[in-house]
Structure formats: structure tokens, C-alpha cells
Amino acid sequence: MSADTDRTDVTTAVAPTVRQRLRSARWVVVALIVIVAVALLTTYLTAPNPGARMDPTSTSADGARALVSLVRDRGVEVVEASDIAAVEAAATPDTLVVVVQTYFLIDEEIMHRLADLPGDRLVVEPISRTREILAPEVKRSGTTDYGGDAPDCDLREATRAGTVQFGIADAYEAAGDVAVTRCYGGALVRYTEDGRNITVVSTADFMTNSELLKEGNAALAMNLVGTNPRMIWYAPQQPEGESGGAASIFDLIPDRVNWIVWQLCLVVVLLAFWRGRRIGPLVAEKLPVVVRASETVEGRGRLYRSTRSRDRAAEALRTAALQRMSPRLGLGPAADPAAVVQSVAERCGQPPQTVAYTLFGPPPADDTHLVNLARELDNIERQVAQS
Incomplete structure (x- = not known):
């Protein structure tokens, strides 16, 4: 009778302890799952959006996401055109077409189609051929000095912005008899043709995400691109009619399969925790190796x-x-x-x-x-x- 009583006491004392450990381990696993899920969600929401220079969706240092967001907050309708067809579909007489020079803006036919569009035009950091087609009344005259540049003109957008950090940039002047307004030593010029304002700025540095906070950079950038009720931002990031390069493995996964992939990853992590073995202390062992x-x-x-x-x-x-x-x-x-x-x-x-x-x-x-x-x-x- 005594032995049975002792055995019952041992079983009663041990069983709750095992259940408590299992319950504690279950809460630990749940806590780990929650921590991993929160970390993944935070990383996804706060991860920067990489992109090329002056890409309107890029949050990198050379991107233009900040400027585009500021202009939208001011009530301007922003059209992020990925190709010339989208620009032509959105262009109207009251729009401002912002043409940003990129590595993929090289086709003369596309430039002539841009030149025929209605509305005002802002050409940013153009090469010689782009400037000759989109702003033929302007030519290069030299370079500006490095440092903070004062407007030194009566252009309203420039006088409201004040001093701007352009750095060393090209300077422009009039190429013919058309009156051209020169600001910041020629880094910013404007003239009127057929009732349209055509503005040329020789550098895009002051418009990038990393340079907007310097002196009057943000003010000038917003004044230039926010003058019309609608603005079309055209900074081609790939050649017209071609794909943007080889697709990554994530691009090949259908949208509805993404959740399945993440669930499988979570299952693998939980399986690793479950099947993992605790590594014991190091044991010194003589290796049977003979070195001559x-x-x-x-x-x-x-x-x-x-x-x-x-x-x-x-x-x-x-x-x-x-x-x-x-x-x-x-x-x-x-x-x-x-x-x-x-x-x-x-x-x-x-x-x-x-x-x-x-x-x-x-x-x-x-x-x-x-x-x-x-x-x-x-x-x-x-x-x-x-x-």
C-alpha cells in the first residue's frame, strides 16, 4: 500500500511539471512567431525603394520620390509616365511636361514627339542633342561656379527660392533673337515660344532626395515643377519597346503564390526549432593524426x-x-x-x-x-x- 501510494505521488508530482514545461514551450514558440512576423512586416514597410537616378518612385539618394510627393501634397496632379505613349496620352495645353535626361532618352524620334506636345516644358540636365531638339533657342556658354548661387534674375520661381546649391553645372544663353531669362549664372534659363514656357535647368542634383534640404533647393524644385495644375514626369528607366532586363526569381512568382511561399518559409523555421538539438559542451579528444x-x-x-x-x-x-x-x-x-x-x-x-x-x-x-x-x-x- 505504501509503495502504491509513493508511486502515485511521484506520478502526480511529475505529470504537472511536464505539462507546465510543454505549456511554457508553446508560449515561447508563439512569441518567436510573433516576433519574426513583426520583424518581417516592419522590414517590408520600411525598406527603401531602390531605383535609377531621378526615378519618381525611388527613395534612394539620387531618386525623386520626395519632390514628387511634395508636389502632390500641394494639389498638383502628377502623372508618372513610363513611356512616350503615356506622355502623349496625358499631355494637354495646361500641363507641364518635365523631361529628365537619362541613359535611355537617346532616340531622336521620341524627342521630336516630345517637342510636338502641347503645354509648357521643363528640360532637366539635357545632353546637347536633347537640348537642340527640345530647347533650340538655348545654347551652352560655359560652366557655373561651385557654391551657393543667387538668382540674379526676375523669374518669379527663382526669386522666391533664393540661394540654391547647384554646384558646378553648365551655363546657357540665348542661341538666337528670342529673349531668354538667365538665372543662377545661366544654370536655369527660360524663354517663351508659341505661348508656351520652355525652361531648361542644367543639373538635376538639387531635385534629388538627398539634396532637397540644402538652402533653397526644395523651394526652387517645387516652384519649377508645380506651376501648372497637372505635371507629367517623364524620366525613362528603360529603352522604349524593350523589357527592363532579366527578371528576378521574385518576379517569376505569381502574386497569389507569394503567401504560400512565405507560409512555407515559416514552416521551415518552425521545423528547424522543433527538430533542433541542443549542442553540448566541447569535449577534448585526441585525434589519431601522425605528422612526420x-x-x-x-x-x-x-x-x-x-x-x-x-x-x-x-x-x-x-x-x-x-x-x-x-x-x-x-x-x-x-x-x-x-x-x-x-x-x-x-x-x-x-x-x-x-x-x-x-x-x-x-x-x-x-x-x-x-x-x-x-x-x-x-x-x-x-x-x-x-x-
Whole structure:
């Protein structure tokens, strides 16, 4: 009766403990899942959106997402055109077409189609051919000075912005008889043709996400692109009629399959936690590896040679030779060098000066002297052993 009672007590005492541990482990797993989910969601929501220079959707330093967002907040309708067809579909007489020079704006036919569009035009950082087609009344006259530039003109957009950090940029002037307004030393020019304002700015740096906060950069950028009720932003990021490059593995996954992929990843993580084994403490174990003495000597010699440690190699050779000869000479390990030289000279029949130079001389100057030293030590050790 007593044994049964004890067994029952043990079972009763142990069972709740196991259940408590399982319950605690379950909450730990749930907490880990919640932490991982929150971390993934935060990373997804706060991750920067990379893109090319002056891409209206890019949050990188060279992108234009900040400027486009500010203009939208002011009530301007912004059309982010990805191709010339989208620009032509959205262009009306009351729109402003912003043409940003990129690596993919090189086709003359597309430039002529842009030049035929109605409405005002803002050309940003154009190359020579783009400027000749979209702003033919403007030509390059030189460069501006580096630093903060004052407007020095009566253009309302520029005078309201004040000093702007353009840096070193091209300067423009009139190419014909049309009146051209020059601001910031020619970095910003404007003229009117057929009732349309055509504005050219030689650099896009002050419009980028990283430069908007400098002096009047944001004010000038917003004044230039926010003058009309509708603005069309055209900064082509790929050649017209071609794909944007090889698709990544995530582009090949259908939208409805994304959740399945993430669920599978979560299952793999949970399975790893479940099947993982606790790693115990390190155990010292003698490995059955035998290294030959010749390999050790060869490896050590290569290390000395790679670091050009001829002094340490010579010291090792001399020390080993003295340790082997000392018992034969009847000398202790701390014997005086003079006594060692005298004993070796008597055994070998060599002058003491030569023996002293070999056993206690300066380090070898090069590899040849080191090899000669090894031979001399071997010769002395052999003569001492045979005497």
C-alpha cells in the first residue's frame, strides 16, 4: 500500500511539471512567431525603394520620390509616365511636361514627339542633342561656379527660392533673337515660344532626395515643377519597346503564390526549432593524426621563408645544434659561450674565431648565407660527434 501510494505521488508530482514545461514551450514558440512576423512586416514597410537616378518612385539618394510627393501634397496632379505613349496620352495645353535626361532618352524620334506636345516644358540636365531638339533657342556658354548661387534674375520661381546649391553645372544663353531669362549664372534659363514656357535647368542634383534640404533647393524644385495644375514626369528607366532586363526569381512568382511561399518559409523555421538539438559542451579528444618530422620541418621552413625571417631561422638552427652538442661536450644548458667555443674548437680543430662566428655570429644576410650556415653547423656537429 505504501509503495502504491509513493508511486502515485511521484506520478502526480511529475505529470504537472511536464505539462507546465510543454505549456511554457508553446508560449515561447508563439512569441518567436510573433516576433519574426513583426520583424518581417516592419522590414517590408520600411525598406527603401531602390531605383535609377531621378526615378519618381525611388527613395534612394539620387531618386525623386520626395519632390514628387511634395508636389502632390500641394494639389498638383502628377502623372508618372513610363513611356512616350503615356506622355502623349496625358499631355494637354495646361500641363507641364518635365523631361529628365537619362541613359535611355537617346532616340531622336521620341524627342521630336516630345517637342510636338502641347503645354509648357521643363528640360532637366539635357545632353546637347536633347537640348537642340527640345530647347533650340538655348545654347551652352560655359560652366557655373561651385557654391551657393543667387538668382540674379526676375523669374518669379527663382526669386522666391533664393540661394540654391547647384554646384558646378553648365551655363546657357540665348542661341538666337528670342529673349531668354538667365538665372543662377545661366544654370536655369527660360524663354517663351508659341505661348508656351520652355525652361531648361542644367543639373538635376538639387531635385534629388538627398539634396532637397540644402538652402533653397526644395523651394526652387517645387516652384519649377508645380506651376501648372497637372505635371507629367517623364524620366525613362528603360529603352522604349524593350523589357527592363532579366527578371528576378521574385518576379517569376505569381502574386497569389507569394503567401504560400512565405507560409512555407515559416514552416521551415518552425521545423528547424522543433527538430533542433541542443549542442553540448566541447569535449577534448585526441585525434589519431601522425605528422612526420620532415613535414613539420618543411612547413616551418616555408613559414620562415614566406616572412623572410632569416634571423629566427638561424637562431633556431644554432639553438638546436648547441642543445645536441652540449651533452657530448660535458657542458650544461647555461654554459658560457666562450667555454662552448673553446670546447668545440678543440674537438673540431678549427680556429675559435670561425667557431664563434658560426655558433654565435650575426644573422645571415640572404638565403644563400642561411644555407651555408646550416651546412657549417651540420659539419661542426658531425665532427663533435665523431671526436
